[in-house]
Amino acid sequence: MTHMFRTAGLLRSGYDIDQVDEFFTHARKAYEGEVPEQMTGRDVRLGAFDMVRGGYRAEAVDGALDRLERAFVTRQRAEFVATHGQQAWLEHLASQARTLYGRLARPDGERFAPAPRHEQGYEPDDVDALCQRLIDYFDNGQPLTSDEVRHAHFRRAKGRDAYGEPAVDAFCDRAIEVLLGVE
Template sequence: MSETMFRTVSGLHSGYDPDEVDDFFEHARAVYESGPAGALSGRDVRSVAFDLVRRGYQTSAVDAALDRLEAAFVARARADFLAEQGQAAWMARLAEQARTLYTRLTRPDGERFAPAHARKPGYEPADVDALCRRLVAYFDRGAPLTAQEVRSATFRKRNGRAGYAEGSVDAFFDRAVEVLLGAE
């Protein structure tokens, strides 16, 4: 990969390790172009992490490229699935994934996720619940909502038991992104 694949930050700031990023994107390109189907998934792309180093790549630029790469791998998986099993099977699969989300979405505001541990950072429940209501509107009425909107959502911090535990919220919205990408 080219040294200039992404812009770097100044020496006073940290960014993603260029060698790690370049290696990952080189591997992803090889898999996408000629690797075996399923060797790298959208979930794999979403869960990749890079070390932060001085003079690293701008995190926002790399994150945006990862979002596009994830969408490409999901689109490829969808095309492969459709070719093998058809549209009806794909829609049934998406519906089942959505059902696993929906049970949590029907819980009352403030009770959708476990509370954060005492004095640990958590997410503001009102912010999380608002995004959950948008997902309900998407599933129930077809209200507009994109995977990118969910992926880029931010929540205010709320420490301790008054906030939602970050891990369970993040995992839930990762699954929601998978469903939305599959439907887009």
């Protein structure tokens, strides 16, 4: 049997082969216009698979997902620019970027609500460091890529000493969308 990706081996866990194959088959059909429903870069980014013994190696699938997301965003940008023009695309991106500014303007340690009591969350110093990189990108033109945001690592913290994960994850998703739109 031919697989789309290398497997993790029989004794190691990886992404469920059937789920991954189904996702990539559907994504290819959506990209080529063979299915009626639209698929976006965000849909690709939010794709998730069960971990199973003997599944696909996660790093190989994750790399392919990153490339697939970029392809969908590139196509979306080209279609938008063809219909509305380059200036409208830049205004669209600026509007998306403005949604990030509210959090970026807050002081370190106060950008996101704390994690619920006794629950795991993200170390605020790590998240704030990424926010500072975004500020430097927007305000000073410092380099930053969507991959750097996508692969940012936040140490774990607990309860009131942590930022709640859902708001941070949603913020990072929006930052990735904005960065992909200009890359």
